[in-house]
Amino acid sequence: MALQANPRVDAVQAPPIPEAWSWLEGIVLPPDRPLLDVCQAVPADPPPQDLRRHVADRALDPATARYTEIFGMPALRQALSGDIAGIYGGDVAAQDCFIMAGCNQAFFNAMIALAGTGDEVILPAPWYFNHQMTLQMLGVKVVPLPFRADRSGVPDPEDLRPLVSERTRAIVMVSPNNPTGAVYPPEVIDAVFDIVESDYIPEPDPGVYDVFLARHAIEGPRAAMFEDIARNLKPAKERGMTTVWIEGESPYAAGGADDGHIDHRTPELTPWLAALVDRLQPG
Numbered sequence: 001m002a003l004q005a006n007p008r009v010d011a012v013q014a015p016p017i018p019e020a021w022s023w024l025e026g027i028v029l030p031p032d033r034p035l036l037d038v039c040q041a042v043p044a045d046p047p048p049q050d051l052r053r054h055v056a057d058r059a060l061d062p063a064t065a066r067y068t069e070i071f072g073m074p075a076l077r078q079a080l081s082g083d084i085a086g087i088y089g090g091d092v093a094a095q096d097c098f099i100m101a102g103c104n105q106a107f108f109n110a111m112i113a114l115a116g117t118g119d120e121v122i123l124p125a126p127w128y129f130n131h132q133m134t135l136q137m138l139g140v141k142v143v144p145l146p147f148r149a150d151r152s153g154v155p156d157p158e159d160l161r162p163l164v165s166e167r168t169r170a171i172v173m174v175s176p177n178n179p180t181g182a183v184y185p186p187e188v189i190d191a192v193f194d195i196v197e198s199d200y201i202p203e204p205d206p207g208v209y210d211v212f213l214a215r216h217a218i219e220g221p222r223a224a225m226f227e228d229i230a231r232n233l234k235p236a237k238e239r240g241m242t243t244v245w246i247e248g249e250s251p252y253a254a255g256g257a258d259d260g261h262i263d264h265r266t267p268e269l270t271p272w273l274a275a276l277v278d279r280l281q282p283g
Contacts, residue, residue: 072099115169153182157191231256
């Protein structure tokens with residue numbers, strides 16, 4: 001009987017790095033034009049000698065031949081949590097850290113815990129190829145978030161909303177991004193967290209509005225919702241909110257605009273708000 005490999009593994013594309021290296025086969029580079037390899041984030045210079053000596057000394061210690069604790073060595077977890085908290089802020093403790101053998105293992109473990117066959121994960125394009133390979137091997141559908149050259153590679157959270165479905169299990173954000181190098185500003189990451197906090201329920205599902213109102217203790221009749229997709233305002237109106245549609249030229253955005261759930265319309269939000277404030281001024 002012939003050995004049969006997992007068809008999902010067979011279907012995964014070959015890693016691009018060996019492919020890039022194959023382009024150099026048979027090519028002799030002149031001494032004054034050495035190869036500058038930028039296809040991997042691997043330092044060209046070896047680690048410092050003191051570090052190599054320390055690693056060699058540790059390898060001679062019989063204690064290092066044993067398994068560590070599942071989540072990693074306590075001292076390392078403590079040092080890592082302090083480093084993260086010191087650089088990025090926030091409350092990060094040692095028990096929040098899980099030591100992995102690199103980002104690939106961490107990503108694989110996260111995805112196998114979150115998603116299963118037929119589920120979906122949103123990846124910003126272009127993505128780190130190992131992320132796609134992992135998801136393909138797990139039978140998880142990759143949903144691309146299109147690259148925005150006009151934003152220098154920084155995703156627009158509004159582009160995410162139409163991609164979210166009942167099968168969405170994760171939105172992957174890598175900053176600085178690999179391979180674009182784009183750094184995502186805090187407001188973009190916060191907006192993505194808002195989508196996650198709504199349990200990935202896409203608008204205009206009423207559940208999104210119920211979660212938002214309850215989480216922030218907001219009374220519908222005392223709130224207003226501004227939205228550029230008309231149909232998303234219907235559940236807000238049903239919950240007593242004042243609705244304002246920011247009109248656009250997209251037929252998709254205009255769908256449902258005449259269904260009676262829009263209180264105000266404006267093509268430009270800033271002048272509309274300025275006029276509203278002016279009308280509310282006393283005198």
